[in-house]
Amino acid sequence: MGYRIVVAGATGNVGREVLAILAEREFPYDELAAVASPRSQGDTIEIGDSGKTVKCQNIENFDWAGWDMAIFAIGSDATAIHAPKAAAAGCIVIDNSSLYRMDPDVPLIVPEVNPDAIDGYTRRNIIANPNCSTAQMVVALKPLHDAATIRRVVVSTYQSVSGAGKAGMDELWNQTRQIFVGDEKDVQKFTKQIAFNVIPHIDKFLDDGSTKEEWKMVVETKKILDPRIKVTATCVRVPVFVGHSEAINIETEKELSAEDAQRILREAPGVVLHDKREDGGYTTPVECVGDFATFVSRVREDPTVENGLNLWCVSDNLRKGAALNAVQIAELLGRRHLKKG
Template sequence: MGYKVVVVGATGNVGREMLNILAERAFPVDEIAALASRRSLGTEVSFGDRTLKTQDLDAFDFTGWDMALFAIGSDATKTYAPKAAAAGCVVIDNSSLYRYDPDVPLVVPEVNPDAVEGYAKKNIIANPNCSTAQMVVALKPLHDRAKIKRVVVSTYQATSGAGKEGVDELWDQTKSIYNPTDEVKPSKFQKQIAFNVIPHIDVFMEDGSTKEEWKMVVETKKIVDPSIKVTATCVRVPVFVGHSESINIEFEEFLDEDEARDILREAPGIMVIDKREDGGYVTPIECVGDFATFISRIRQDSTIENGLNIWCVSDNLRKGAALNAVQIAETLGNRVLKKA
């Protein structure tokens, strides 16, 4: 016997990817519903070799459904997630709405799978920010070995992290560079994104950090260890899919780069591609469509005591969003619901 699963926001980039990954990973589905707003009612979406027509989120009754994977943003989630949870359907939410709620577990299954068991307080589990998810997959096995004191991370985040509008703006501006009569002014982003980088994701906070940077700090502490100090600089780059991160780690005890490489090779969810030669590393275009978080450029940092540098790349629509949500569903099923 399998599960009755709902995908909320099925016509968006992340919702479509959730359906793809559920099918790819052969998640045990007895029945599936694809929900969207009324304006998208009847839109067709793919689920493996099946085609589903979207149903109206407003009119949907979540009673009797096991899990709902939400990908509709915080405002809409605030309205619909409590309804689903109250009907007995476990919500796995991709928005930021519940990530910092102490009664809602924030889960990356390779890192803190036991946390799913805390879902019952609100019948909701939160999916972390895309930039955090891939980083903590890399940090956790190293932390278990040598205890991390401090992390300095700079991100290089793809435009798809801002949704379809972000991808379209990069595409349209890139074309306009070669056709100057067809100027495309910034709309989704604060400045031109084509052939540029923008050190600004989400809103600015009082201390000068952006909210994206704040998210990485708070979420890493909640998922891995509250004692870890984190400082982040988050940058939007002209890439369609795939977030990259340069991560500097300071440990409490010495960890040799060769041992770190071996640890990461054995860690769940990680693929190490680290050759000290031209092209012996992974770039964002190479990670697209893959489940793994890729680690390259593993090397000692001699400027601090017990320091290490790594380069981390992952498909932000997968591990940063849809894949992690499906993995949470798998973990919930295996550890708690146990129907399949």
């Protein structure tokens, strides 16, 4: 006996990826509903490469009663309207937006990192999925934290335009074409030209000069991994379609050699260590697209601090940063709390 699961926002980038991953991982559902805004009602959506399709329903009048769980990929504003309705009807919400991440009554989950925290879902019937850049980083940090206790993290991100949705991907494509044919560059989604450029600005600026994306990495890492860890971040948008990259510097309480860190990461859940000290002996965002893993490369000691390490971390942000992590949460929820059959 399988689950009854809803994918909210099924016509968007993340929603379609959720459907694909449900098919790839053979998620045990008996019934699947796809819902989105009224303009998508009646659209036929493919469920990955399974050969199956589903008709999109109108989220405005969808009846949540009797459904086990719902993966939301509809943004904070729409989630604020529909998630409480689903939760009140007994449908457990797994939310991809930022709305509930720092709510003390809502667990913020990366299954490889803090699976036990999911037990707190009963307070609101809602589980939060972290920011894409945070999710891949904590997967890499967790085994090192367990081994040597991380005190401080300094991270610089190189985030793809897909993190800004379809509009971000379209802008990179259009600007690249405009530059090659000599047309005037059209800047709409981003604050500056993104083609052949990098922009050190993601989300809104805060009073202290940081951006909200940087703030998310700080507070979410503390909530997921350890509130004692000091984190500082610089988040940069780069002209890559899919795949976020991060240069991470960590300081640990205990000594941890690069060799020991490599050994630990090689065995860590969700991590693929690709670290050869030779040309091409590392993973780039282009190579991680479509993969489930968080790839770690360039592990080396930092001689400027007592116990320091540097590493390079790459992941498909539409997968581990959003859709995959949400499906993994659904799998974890099923195993721990909603056992069928």
